[in-house]
Amino acid sequence: MSTAAETKLLSFTEARQTVEQYASTLCATQPEMLPLLEALGLVLAENLRADRDFPPFPRSTRDGYAVRATDVAAVPASLRCVGEIKAGATTERSDIGIAAGETVEIMTGAPVPAAADAVVMVEYSERNGAVVTVHRSVRAGENIVPAGSEARQDSTMVSRGTRVNHAIVAIAAAVGRAEIAAYRRPRVAVLATGDELVDINLPPGPNEIRNSNSYSLAAQVYAAGGDPLILPVAPDRADELALLLRKGFQSDLLLISGGVSMGKYDLVEQVLASFDARFLFTGVRIQPGKPVVFGEVALYGRTIPFFGLPGNPVSTMVTFQLFARPLLDGLAGSKPQPLPFAQASLTTEFTTKTGLTRFLPAKLGGTHERPEVELVRWQGSGDLMAVSRANCYIVVPPDRERFAAGEAVTVLRF
Ligand code: AMP
Ligand code: MG
Secondary structure: OOOOOOOOEEOHHHHHHHHHHHHOOOOOOOEEEEEHHHHOOOEEOOOEEOOOOEOOOOEEOOOEEEEOHHHHOOOOEEEEEEEEEOOOOOOOHHHOOOOOOEEEEEOOOOEOOOOOOEEEEHHHEEEEOOEEEEOOOOOOOOOEEOOOOOEOOOOEEEOOOOEOOHHHHHHHHHOOOOEEEEEOOOEEEEEEEOOOEEOOOOOOOOOOEEOOHHHHHHHHHHHOOOEEEEOOOEOOOHHHHHHHHHHHOOOOEEEEEOOOOOOOOOOHHHHHHOOOOEEEEOEEOEEOOOOOEEEEEEEOOEEEEEEEEOOOHHHHHHHHHHHHHHHHHHHOOOOOOOOOEEEEEEOOOEEOOOOOEEEEEEEEEEOOOOEEEEEOOOOOOOOHHHHHHOOEEEEEOOOOOEEOOOOEEEEEEO
């Protein structure tokens, strides 16, 4: 039996690799057919195929004049305009003849007539009645997207396992799919622990605090494509905690908040050990969130992964994003998404302590030419207000102590 007594303290990189590797071994939930927009944020359970060539005809990418490139090899060139084609035109492409020295006016998105091989942008032309003067030559094929060049009929446009975002929704719509197959949202039980907690619909006593972690976790789970189930708050008593853990293990994943630090009433690891839990790590050298625990139990004929997330609200949020999020990908049939790191220049200097990888609430802004990031003042890992003003964390490597204004730093967006 593996017990909580065996401490497995990993670096941030080791812990992240552990969860990514674990996530990639998980089996996906059942697929279901859903109306297109209900699949937003879920993972595709089928390949989306092209029902015809994309584009279905050679498409003009510009407003201008469809020409034979040879007719405008020498400029200025005068052509006679013999017609007009707008997007959605019903005429067959082959019906519009363009003889030598002729052109037709064409709009963006319209089918280029078979007799033309290029489109001159309207900006490089001049119109006088039926006479069009072209001031710039075009190569054959210029400003035309050939039929089937984006996708051939029956080819896969989006693969199973892709998370559905607005671009995937657009492709599904473009191939005429009002319903698509997506993996069911993994069920994620959320269990807050702590004698000091009261639920949000009850008045807290003078020394009590409201349970906010169950709600922030539920929000993160839902945004990550999961189906959160909030369990009643567990008191710091082993027997009652065990009953609620057993309930939580009926889900695909169990997230526990609080009770994983070194305090006398931090019972979570000990009670998990009584389920013969296998612990993959029992701490990570990060701040906030160092006591985070990850493991699995075998119960009800299945193996159920769990996280014990430290109870301080910011620690709970950070450790969910860093470590629990990849499991939602795995359970939904997708590869773990990489963490959204970016670089930005620091607006003001700061110092910190070495030894841990730190995630400091910060605000990313600036311009596209110079993204900037500013630390948000905070009182430590219980400070909800600080995260509410932030949109990222500055990631401080364990060996760094001092940062100068203007220095490029890594940020993790959320
Ligand atoms: P713990 O990890 O159990 O030692 O909790 C650390 C601190 O986080 C507690 O003293 C509480 O102030 C806070 N905390 C724990 N659980 C929650 C919760 N569910 N909602 C809000 N704050 C919490
Ligand atoms: Mg506690």
